[in-house]
Amino acid sequence: MRISNIFLIFIFLLLFIGCKGDTKNNIETPDQKPTTLSITTDNKQYNDFVISCGSGCAMKYKQLNVTKNNNFFEAEFKVQMIINEVLSDEYTETYIFKCDPNKTSQITLKNNDSYKIEDQTKDLQINLKAYSLNLCKSANNDTYAAYNQNSNNESFFDLFKKQTNLILPLSTEALSNYKTVSNDYFYFEKENDYYTLKDLKCLGAFKNKQSFNLIYSFNLYGEGESFAKDMIILSCFDVKGKHIKDIIVKGTFGGEGSAKTYKNSTITSQNIDVDLTENYYESETGLNYPITIHKKQVYTFNENYVLSKEVYKCDALQSLESYEFKLKNGFNNKDDSTYGLSYLLDNYLYCFPVTKSNLSVYENINHYIIASGNKDRSILLQSKLNEIK
Numbered sequence: 001m002r003i004s005n006i007f008l009i010f011i012f013l014l015l016f017i018g019c020k021g022d023t024k025n026n027i028e029t030p031d032q033k034p035t036t037l038s039i040t041t042d043n044k045q046y047n048d049f050v051i052s053c054g055s056g057c058a059m060k061y062k063q064l065n066v067t068k069n070n071n072f073f074e075a076e077f078k079v080q081m082i083i084n085e086v087l088s089d090e091y092t093e094t095y096i097f098k099c100d101p102n103k104t105s106q107i108t109l110k111n112n113d114s115y116k117i118e119d120q121t122k123d124l125q126i127n128l129k130a131y132s133l134n135l136c137k138s139a140n141n142d143t144y145a146a147y148n149q150n151s152n153n154e155s156f157f158d159l160f161k162k163q164t165n166l167i168l169p170l171s172t173e174a175l176s177n178y179k180t181v182s183n184d185y186f187y188f189e190k191e192n193d194y195y196t197l198k199d200l201k202c203l204g205a206f207k208n209k210q211s212f213n214l215i216y217s218f219n220l221y222g223e224g225e226s227f228a229k230d231m232i233i234l235s236c237f238d239v240k241g242k243h244i245k246d247i248i249v250k251g252t253f254g255g256e257g258s259a260k261t262y263k264n265s266t267i268t269s270q271n272i273d274v275d276l277t278e279n280y281y282e283s284e285t286g287l288n289y290p291i292t293i294h295k296k297q298v299y300t301f302n303e304n305y306v307l308s309k310e311v312y313k314c315d316a317l318q319s320l321e322s323y324e325f326k327l328k329n330g331f332n333n334k335d336d337s338t339y340g341l342s343y344l345l346d347n348y349l350y351c352f353p354v355t356k357s358n359l360s361v362y363e364n365i366n367h368y369i370i371a372s373g374n375k376d377r378s379i380l381l382q383s384k385l386n387e388i389k
Contacts (some may be wrong), residue, residue, distance in 0.1 A: 099136035
């Protein structure tokens with residue numbers, strides 16, 4: 001009788017273990033033992049990425065590990081929220097990618113049935129889709145071989161040789177000649193189904209030690225208010241003809257609530273310098289007072305084509321006293337302009353660092369920003385004031 005009881009307990013445990021761990025997901029995972037991958041790709045910049053979550057706020061995604069199960073991939077990321085260069089929160093997220101060479105990859109968040117990639121911020125959508133494309137191509141090159149061939153079986157290098165040879169340094173403002181091309185080697189926003197590509201042209205090509213580069217001109221028309229108007233991008237490919245990165249050098253790219261304008265770009269053998277104007281006229285935080293921020297971006301030609309520097313342009317900024325006056329007017333009129341103007345604080349702190357001579361002006365500015373309700377900006381400014389006092 002004792003043996004019989006032990007046998008029944010053993011059977012129960014087997015049934016319990018067999019039923020445990022049945023997690024739901026938007027993408028059904030095949031019943032096969034997954035394998036852990038060490039993903040090494042030519043596009044290493046896609047493994048880790050950073051997105052903006054507001055002024056002074058950034059979300060860093062660092063790939064921890066990837067597991068493969070047929071054409072499904074699970075990628076675990078460490079996510080860090082950085083506010084004013086200080087770590088505010090840290091956690092992990094696991095995304096599931098279903099690779100299909102004939103259609104856009106499916107992306108879901110593990111253990112979250114309600115997750116939809118199209119509901120996420122545009123910045124996160126772009127980075128996850130770029131990561132997905134790179135992951136699928138790198139982990140299964142045979143499946144995605146067709147992605148690198150156009151309908152006429154023309155290789156990338158055949159296309160490259162047909163373009164006008166550009167001599168560096170050059171200014172994107174001076175580019176005018178073009179050749180009409182197919183979109184087979186055009187990757188910018190290719191994963192976003194809500195965009196329609198128009199007027200694709202190639203303005204020329206050049207080669208350096210690290211890459212082969214095409215300069216494209218085009219327009220994108222999206223659903224709702226999304227758009228990319230009069231765009232020129234530098235599309236970079238490695239020595240094997242694999243796509244590395246797209247860098248916007250001219251045009252206006254935006255949608256509901258914001259728009260970024262790129263212009264006056266210069267491309268040399270070492271760097272890509274871009275003037276960037278950010279316009280914000282509404283946001284989820286309730287900001288509907290239009291503000292404009294001027295920056296300069298510098299990309300360095302290296303294996304990752306990283307954004308090596310992004311600085312505020314001070315010559316386009318009004319005086320610190322003028323900024324104080326505008327905040328005061330908004331405060332006295334009890335309108336929302338004070339809240340909107342508070343997002344310019346980082347720009348002013350960069351161009352006009354807090355000193356003893358302007359301490360009283362910044363104290364007044366801090367008073368108005370506190371009243372606006374923008375706690376993040378007031379905390380930042382108060383820390384700067386404390387350093388001087």
